[in-house]
Amino acid sequence: MDIPPKTVRELYRTMVVIRAFEEKVQDLYARGHIPGLAHLYIGEEAIAAGVCANLGDKDYITSTHRGHGHVIAKGALLKPMMAELYGKETGYCKGKGGSMHIADVNLGILGANGIAGGGLPIAVGAGLSCKMKHPGQVAVCFFGDASSNNGTFHESLNFAAVHKLPVVFVCENNGFGISVSQAQHQAIIDISIRAAGYGMPGQTVDGNDVLSVYLAAGEAIDRARKGEGPTLLECKTYRWRGHHEGDPNQGGRYRSKEDIQAWVENCPIKRFEQYLTKNKVLTKKQMQAVWEEVESEINESIEFAEQSPFPPLSEMYQDVLA
Amino acid sequence: MSRIITYAQALNEALAYCMEKDDSVFVMGEDVGRYGGIFQVTAGLQDRFGVDRVMDTPISEAAFVGGAVGAAMTGMRPVVEIMFIDFITVAMDMVVNQMAKMHFMFGGRAKVPMVIRVNIGAGRGTAAQHSQSFHAIFQHIPGIKIAMPSTPHDAKGMLIEAIQDDNPVLFVEHKKMYIDKGEVPEEAYTVPIGKAKVVRAGKDITVVATLNMVAKALTVAEEMAAQGVDMEVIDLRSLCPLDREAVLASVRKTGTLITADEGCHTGNMGAELAALVAEQALDSLQAPIVRVAGPDTPVAFSPPLEQAYIPSEQDLKDAVARVLEYL
Ligand SMILES: Cc1ncc(C[n+]2csc(CCOP(=O)(O)OP(=O)(O)O)c2C)c(N)n1
Ligand SMILES: [Mg+2]
Numbered sequence: 001m002d003i004p005p006k007t008v009r010e011l012y013r014t015m016v017v018i019r020a021f022e023e024k025v026q027d028l029y030a031r032g033h034i035p036g037l038a039h040l041y042i043g044e045e046a047i048a049a050g051v052c053a054n055l056g057d058k059d060y061i062t063s064t065h066r067g068h069g070h071v072i073a074k075g076a077l078l079k080p081m082m083a084e085l086y087g088k089e090t091g092y093c094k095g096k097g098g099s100m101h102i103a104d105v106n107l108g109i110l111g112a113n114g115i116a117g118g119g120l121p122i123a124v125g126a127g128l129s130c131k132m133k134h135p136g137q138v139a140v141c142f143f144g145d146a147s148s149n150n151g152t153f154h155e156s157l158n159f160a161a162v163h164k165l166p167v168v169f170v171c172e173n174n175g176f177g178i179s180v181s182q183a184q185h186q187a188i189i190d191i192s193i194r195a196a197g198y199g200m201p202g203q204t205v206d207g208n209d210v211l212s213v214y215l216a217a218g219e220a221i222d223r224a225r226k227g228e229g230p231t232l233l234e235c236k237t238y239r240w241r242g243h244h245e246g247d248p249n250q251g252g253r254y255r256s257k258e259d260i261q262a263w264v265e266n267c268p269i270k271r272f273e274q275y276l277t278k279n280k281v282l283t284k285k286q287m288q289a290v291w292e293e294v295e296s297e298i299n300e301s302i303e304f305a306e307q308s309p310f311p312p313l314s315e316m317y318q319d320v321l322a
Numbered sequence: 323m324s325r326i327i328t329y330a331q332a333l334n335e336a337l338a339y340c341m342e343k344d345d346s347v348f349v350m351g352e353d354v355g356r357y358g359g360i361f362q363v364t365a366g367l368q369d370r371f372g373v374d375r376v377m378d379t380p381i382s383e384a385a386f387v388g389g390a391v392g393a394a395m396t397g398m399r400p401v402v403e404i405m406f407i408d409f410i411t412v413a414m415d416m417v418v419n420q421m422a423k424m425h426f427m428f429g430g431r432a433k434v435p436m437v438i439r440v441n442i443g444a445g446r447g448t449a450a451q452h453s454q455s456f457h458a459i460f461q462h463i464p465g466i467k468i469a470m471p472s473t474p475h476d477a478k479g480m481l482i483e484a485i486q487d488d489n490p491v492l493f494v495e496h497k498k499m500y501i502d503k504g505e506v507p508e509e510a511y512t513v514p515i516g517k518a519k520v521v522r523a524g525k526d527i528t529v530v531a532t533l534n535m536v537a538k539a540l541t542v543a544e545e546m547a548a549q550g551v552d553m554e555v556i557d558l559r560s561l562c563p564l565d566r567e568a569v570l571a572s573v574r575k576t577g578t579l580i581t582a583d584e585g586c587h588t589g590n591m592g593a594e595l596a597a598l599v600a601e602q603a604l605d606s607l608q609a610p611i612v613r614v615a616g617p618d619t620p621v622a623f624s625p626p627l628e629q630a631y632i633p634s635e636q637d638l639k640d641a642v643a644r645v646l647e648y649l
Contacts (some may be wrong), residue, residue: 035625036447086622087447096456098449114410114451116381149380150412177381179357208437253357316627320619 003211007053008281011210011288014049015269018069020294021078024302025068025085029245033306034085036098041069043208043240046268047172048073050213051140051233054221059140060108060126062119065100066172066239067112070142075107078301084170088308095311096319116177117150119143120169126154127165127230138166138224140217146177148191157232166224168217171234173206178243179254195232207235208268211275238263323508324468325623330500332474333363333439336481337401339510341371344399347485350377350386351439352401360405361441361500387413387438391421391490394436399485406452407440407494421490422465435624441497443534443584444621444632453621453628455585457494461561461594467491469515472536474504476559479513491515496533496584516563520572524554524641527645528572528579530595532558535582535633536615542638559592568605569595577608578649580641587615597617609648 020303022040029038041048044066052061052073063070071081076092085093085099092102103111110126113119123141132136147153160167171191175182188194195202201220205212213235220231240260242250250260276282282290327335333473340347348371349364355378358365368376379386383404404410410417417438424434443451460466467489471477477495484491521536522543531539536557543553554572558565573579579599581592592613599611614637621631 036449036479036623037452072490087627095624096450096622096627098447100449100451101623114449115412118451119410146381149382151382151384152412178353178360180353180355180378180380184378311622311624313627313630315624316617316619316622316630 003214004243005281008276010055011049011214012272012276012282012287014047014053014073015210015272016290017078017294018045018048018072019269020291020298021072021296022068024106024298026241026245028302035087038085038245039066039243040101040239040241040245041066042313043263043267044172044174044237045069046210046213047170047207047235047237048142048271050210051170051217052219053214054218055108055140056140057107058134058137060110060123060130062110062139062141063124064119064142064144064147065112065114065116066144067100067102071102071104071109071112074109076102076104076109078297080305082301082305083308086305086308087310088305089311089315090304090308094315096315116151117143117147119154120156123144123158123167123169124165127167128163130166131163135227136225138168138221139220140168140170142170142172144177145171145173145175146180146185148194149185157194157200157230160230161198161200164227164229166227167230168220168224169230169232170217171232173234174237174239176239176243176251176255179251181254190234192234194231200230200232200246202232202234204234204236207237207273208266210268210272238266240264242292325508326503326507327474327506328500329474329477329495329502329504330361330363332478332497332506333481334365334367336478336485337364337367337504338370340482340485341367346397347399347401348375348377349401349403350379350390352379352381352405354403355377359403360608361497363439363500364403383409383412384416388416388420390436390438391416391424391434394434394490395432399435401437401439401485404438404440406497407442407457408451408454410438414585417460417466418463422463425489426465433488434490435488437444437481437491438492439493441495441496443496443498444616444628445498447623447625449623450620453572455583455616457492457561458585458590460492465490466562467515468494470494470532471513472533472557472558472559474502474506476513478506479517480559483512483515484543486512487515494533499534507620515560516565518565518568518604519557519560520554520568521557522553522555524552524576526552526576526578526649527642528554528556528576529582529638530556530558530572530579531582532591533584535584538635538638539566539582542635542642545639546642551642553642558591564594566598569598573599573603574606577606578645579607579611580614580638580645581611582614582633582638584616586618587613588618590615609645612644614638614641624646
């Protein structure tokens with residue numbers, strides 16, 4: 001495998017940042033510091049990291065309600081992210097969006113999204129503007145298994161395929177839409193087979209194997225950059241936490257502790273650490289250093305968020321129209 | 323026999339009663355099965371009535387709302403749960419062009435007896451796409467009844483009424499009210515859709531309110547009573563049919579109208595009532611009509627902004643003060 005060591009180290013770091021960020025959010029949420037809803041990405045880090053490592057600042061992504069990992073991997077800064085989760089003025093959206101709506105248009109992050117399946121047409125539109133004005137740039141659309149049942153999925157894939165748009169549709173199949181298992185919400189196992197119905201390549205990969213994701217996404221993104229049209233890439237994974245923080249017993253109403261445990265064993269970060277050690281890319285000590293460095297960066301973001309003011313009430317009336 | 327239960331439990335009882343009584347009644351929506359619905363309104367129903375009658379749907383609002391239309395036209399009485407009113411937009415064609423119009427377009431020869439349950443409201447930190455109160459949009463679409471129960475008692479009675487009604491009913495709940503408690507009879511009963519209720523009789527100022535604004539209006543009314551202002555509080559209870567007579571009768575008595583609804587100001591239920599009074603009772607008015615409503619903005623996430631969005635008791639008091647200037 002000829003992935004440059006620098007990229008390999010970056011993949012690792014990105015996953016660690018996402019994990020550590022989410023674990024902090026989990027704790028802050030439990031202690032009542034973060035209001036509203038938090039849908040955590042713990043266990044799914046390899047997908048955002050592996051996909052976004054193929055993207056530059058000029059490429060676009062659309063994200064989901066479970067968006068922290070995507071935006072971190074796309075280069076979002078932790079301070080304004082954390083401040084946004086707190087609803088503070090210094091947040092990415094001036095505190096007006098919160099966890100489900102983090103966006104940084106300058107980084108090509110066209111927003112996390114509160115509507116399941118809401119991001120797919122938006123990615124198609126970004127693909128249109130790439131095709132018309134910025135050939136070589138691409139749009140990547142993240143969405144979940146259950147969101148692939150919204151009509152927007154079908155309309156968007158068809159549209160992108162028929163117009164050969166530079167869009168890569170990345171389905172994060174974690175086996176559930178809230179409490180409903182994949183077997184209860186669709187009659188197929190591999191969502192990637194739907195690609196055939198729209199005339200685009202489809203592929204399923206192990207979403208907990210960051211290198212597989214990186215390579216498969218890389219090929220799809222290359223094709224898109226060359227004007228060869230869209231791809232549907234399905235990454236199989238699992239969410240460790242409940243649908244959102246507060247979902248009783250991490251989803252104990254609809255899945256077993258054993259299932260969760262099996263997937264915790266299949267941790268994408270642990271697996272990658274084994275790979276890194278075996279291939280002598282990073283030593284245990286170097287990995288430890290990454291965690292420590294990330295930890296302090298996250299702590300700084302929390303301090304920043306806590307010290308920032310809430311937006312003034314007048315902010316409510318700003319930005320309704322441009 | 324009455325006992326104290328929550329608004330969510332009252333709805334649950336209504337569903338159970340109707341399903342027990344009529345096997346054409348069934349429930350579908352996202353996570354309504356084993357999970358019991360995001361606000362626990364359907365808790366326990368799947369165990370009792372089975373997976374076919376309490377059906378978890380894919381995230382396919384257009385398909386399951388449209389599916390309810392088709393099922394209703396062919397003899398069923400579906401009750402659909404849309405997790406947040408915000409998501410009904412995904413099914414708007416099915417609601418506006420299909421569900422609402424079938425009966426009329428087909429010369430009265432088809433019926434669409436179905437219920438869509440939705441919830442509105444800010445206050446849970448769920449930001450702009452999970453906190454809206456745009457129920458008034460549907461008031462603009464002839465062919466849909468719109469129920470808005472403000473107490474557990476009315477929640478049960480109006481849901482039974484809605485399920486038994488031969489028309490499509492949009493059943494609007496408030497997400498902050500599910501844990502509200504109140505007296506609810508154990509037995510089944512109906513509460514009409516289209517009849518407002520005078521919840522506090524008074525002679526000085528009329529307030530017409532919906533959902534959680536009713537309780538706020540009552541609190542303000544008690545405070546104002548201590549200051550010698552006798553407020554009449556009307557719980558509108560439905561937007562369609564609109565109980566015009568109840569509103570006009572009160573306005574003719576007090577010479578005033580304050581409306582209170584969480585939807586944003588422009589085009590909300592208060593606009594329709596203001597127009598009604600302007601058309602039919604202008605000569606009775608002694609003070610300007612005042613609308614207490616959400617501001618014309620999306621709901622912000624940031625807690626202080628979200629709190630400022632929600633129409634409050636203070637907003638009602640300000641409205642009363644404004645009206646009092648003229649009396
Ligand atoms: C149109 C719409 N319907 C329903 C919801 C409520 N909802 C939020 S997330 C979710 C499940 C999404 O599942 P999936 O797409 O698999 O993503 P995951 O949560 O597993 O990451 C649902 C039903 C929504 N946000 N939007
Ligand atoms: Mg999922």
